[in-house]
Amino acid sequence: MIIGGQVRVSDSRSREGTEPGPHGQDEVACAACGLDPVCRILGYGGDGSNLPRGLLILRRHVARGEAIFRCGDAFRSIFAVKSGSFKTFVPHAGGPGQVVGFQLPGELLGVEAISLETYPSTARALENSSVCELCLARLPESGRPLELLQGSIIELLGREVAFSHQLMSSLLHQSADQRIAGFLLNLSERLHRRGLSGGEFNLTMSRSDIGSYLGLASETVSRILSRFQKSRLIRLRRRRVRLIDRAALQMVASSAGQGGVGPAR
């Protein structure tokens, strides 16, 4: 079985004892967090509800470059990103490994290990970040009805499955331009959905990371970003990007080079 344990309540919901953020940067509100449904069941009601400090859900800070779990580690917890960003990748002997995903504030880490013994990938912070850790093994200690907890876990997993299916079927059939336009729009939308700025944000991951994630060479990523800038689709300085012509990006992403609105290519 997946779930079993003893209760604790965390400071996740309350801002009180907690720093405003790893270094004052944007932090996702609890209501916009992917772990929120579970939190609510555990009793972390509205915002800043008066609960004892948590044992079941732990708030943790993670320094840039630090890994919260490594490929092969025994599975214990899933995590929600509160602030900052992460990449998950499967280390590949000799090479830098293959990036399988990026996690932004409000998103979950480690769910793919739920029915495995060990984590299948490593999760590394791309900048100074903070996370909420939910120790699944201890969930039953919460005294909350197990059905509810499991129900929301099922929700989380289901969404994850749907997302990867969609991602895969699109990535595999798209050109490099489409992938990158789609990637930018996707990042933007995810940030926006969690209440952060979707119009201008940092690409906290390297070009190689993006390339690995999208199945492209890092040079290609760089080239296409430059071209997008030349075409006034985006504004790019350092690792900061600003989406200028979102409509045009959508066009590119949906495979309309110039003329037709053809389906895939």
Place this chain on the structure above:
Amino acid sequence: MIIGGQVRVSDSRSREGTEPGPHGQDEVACAACGLDPVCRILGYGGDGSNLPRGLLILRRHVARGEAIFRCGDAFRSIFAVKSGSFKTFVPHAGGPGQVVGFQLPGELLGVEAISLETYPSTARALENSSVCELCLARLPESGRPLELLQGSIIELLGREVAFSHQLMSSLLHQSADQRIAGFLLNLSERLHRRGLSGGEFNLTMSRSDIGSYLGLASETVSRILSRFQKSRLIRLRRRRVRLIDRAALQMVASSAGQGGVGPAR
């Protein structure tokens, strides 16, 4: 919530009233089926146990070309393939749509819809097949402890998540040769795991289906299969394939063209 309903027991476990199979072809044993854990909890113990005919799990035959659910249909059930094979694809206006997966005997259909309102893809039988249908909405009627049922659903989903992650990260970074070698080995292994012949089997899906699934043109699929045959890696006649040199296929799949054992490319 996901689960709620009223009990029924099916003829799934017993061969008694059921035809030997859609047309006498290979059928997966219950013990090797992905739905088995759930079935057991529902009380369909060992094999052919003496249970009333089922209401909760329905056995159904599906004719070649028939869809058991379509993209956009309201979610009701998940399915396990008992015999035959299916493809799932998202219909794309104008085109033939993009194949997101193939399901062989013992494997599940529809799980990705569990936390969605509707199925995100269409599932169509590639040959005359049979399935077990599990109506999730009625599960609670079973009288079985909900935790157990949910627990195994979580297992199913978790495996699904892990599988898609792995699939995606590999497909994106592999050459056409690698994808096809890997595809053949994957089919073989999945058939073998369910107790069917993994050395020689039918490619029930068209070359275009394979291409769509792997992100390749159908011509490329055809070309590479021909080349594999010329190199004595496989024997190919019509849609029947026989793996001759499995070791060599593994080599190709793991990106070792000839010389080095280089990681990815």
Place this chain on the structure above:
DNA sequence: CGGTAGTTTGAACAAGGTCAATTGAGGTGG
């Protein structure tokens, strides 16, 4: 102030896609 790692840019090359013609198999109707 130099060193290092990530990024940008250029040029040649290779993998796979596109277009098109041909073959082969299964199904239908005479």
Place this chain on the structure above:
DNA sequence: CCACCTCAATTGACCTTGTTCAAACTACCG
């Protein structure tokens, strides 16, 4: 039973896309 039709599969020629190799450049950090 055979001619014909249709659609999938095969094969070839050509071309686009993205990779590879290489070099210059920039920010970041001692």
